[in-house]
Amino acid sequence: MFKKSKTPFVIVLTILIGFGSFMSCKKDEVTPPEVEPPVLMSTPLYDTLGWFIQGGDPSMAIEGQGTKSISDPDNSGQMIQAGRLAIRKVVEGSLQIIAGDTVLAKYFPTLLNEVGNGNTTGFAQLLESFTDFTQQAVSGQMVYQGKSMADAHNNMTYSRFGSANQQFVTDNADFDKFVGDIVLAAQGLNVPNSVIGQLGVILYSTENDIVQ
Ligand code: HEM
Numbered sequence: 001m002f003k004k005s006k007t008p009f010v011i012v013l014t015i016l017i018g019f020g021s022f023m024s025c026k027k028d029e030v031t032p033p034e035v036e037p038p039v040l041m042s043t044p045l046y047d048t049l050g051w052f053i054q055g056g057d058p059s060m061a062i063e064g065q066g067t068k069s070i071s072d073p074d075n076s077g078q079m080i081q082a083g084r085l086a087i088r089k090v091v092e093g094s095l096q097i098i099a100g101d102t103v104l105a106k107y108f109p110t111l112l113n114e115v116g117n118g119n120t121t122g123f124a125q126l127l128e129s130f131t132d133f134t135q136q137a138v139s140g141q142m143v144y145q146g147k148s149m150a151d152a153h154n155n156m157t158y159s160r161f162g163s164a165n166q167q168f169v170t171d172n173a174d175f176d177k178f179v180g181d182i183v184l185a186a187q188g189l190n191v192p193n194s195v196i197g198q199l200g201v202i203l204y205s206t207e208n209d210i211v212q
Contacts, residue, residue, distance in 0.1 A: 040139075040141055041140035042064075042139050042140070043066070043139055044062070045198050045199075046066030046135075046139040047062050047063055047065045047083065049066060049082075049086035049087060049138070049191075049195065050065035050067070050068055050085075051065035052086055053083075066139060068081065069082075070082050081135075084135050086191075087138065090182065090186050090191065091127060093185030093188055094184075094185040095127060095130070097185050098178065099112065099123075104177060104181070107169065107174070109162070110160045111160065122160070129146045134199075134202070137202045138199075148209070149209035150212070153168065153169055153212070154168055154212065175210060175211050182199070
């Protein structure tokens with residue numbers, strides 16, 4: 001009589017036991033290691049800006065407020081570092097004042113033409129780029145990917161800057177006017193004068209690259 005072999009059954013059983021113990025081992029092995037979130041660079045000025053934009057509560061410790069992740073009030077569902085938010089608010093107010101400044105209009109023909117036609121794409125890009133530059137300068141985080149200051153302020157290397165008639169910022173008075181508009185915007189947001197002074201130092205550090 002034909003006797004049914006037990007071999008296939010034994011093989012299947014062996015595979016199942018092997019797989020089971022492999023899975024139970026694996027469960028232990030894949031326990032993810034504790035991953036520390038990356039430490040973002042900051043400075044006392046960046047922390048102060050972050051503290052300020054959250055209401056400037058005197059009982060709140062300032063340290064750590066710059067890199068604190070908070071809800072972005074202008075982009076629902078997104079988070080933003082408090083220090084970056086403060087900088088973006090100042091930049092936004094500044095660009096609005098600069099856009100209406102007749103002394104500086106000659107440098108911004110492309111942007112003013114776009115905005116005049118209801119196209120705010122370039123404005124939004126400049127807002128991001130200027131915010132990145134200032135965030136990097138203030139916090140030390142390497143977030144700026146735009147042009148060098150010399151290239152961004154030369155019509156030969158950046159056609160959005162000026163025109164054939166206005167190729168560079170050749171005038172220190174215009175530089176002062178531009179920074180003055182940023183100061184006005186910051187004052188309008190009630191940024192403390194000591195903070196405005198520190199931002200001014202950073203902005204003036206670019207003057208030699210921008211005034212050509
Ligand atoms: C105070 C220091 C300044 C800083 C930190 C600064 C920063 C910047 C940055 C980051 C950009 C964008 C570059 C890119 O995305 O690659 C930019 C563009 C520009 N900047 Fe400045 N800038 C300063 C002063 C000035 C001054 C004094 C003027 C003119 C009087 C000026 C006129 C422009 C113009 C016309 C553009 C191109 C705008 C556009 O996108 O249409 N900037 N600047």
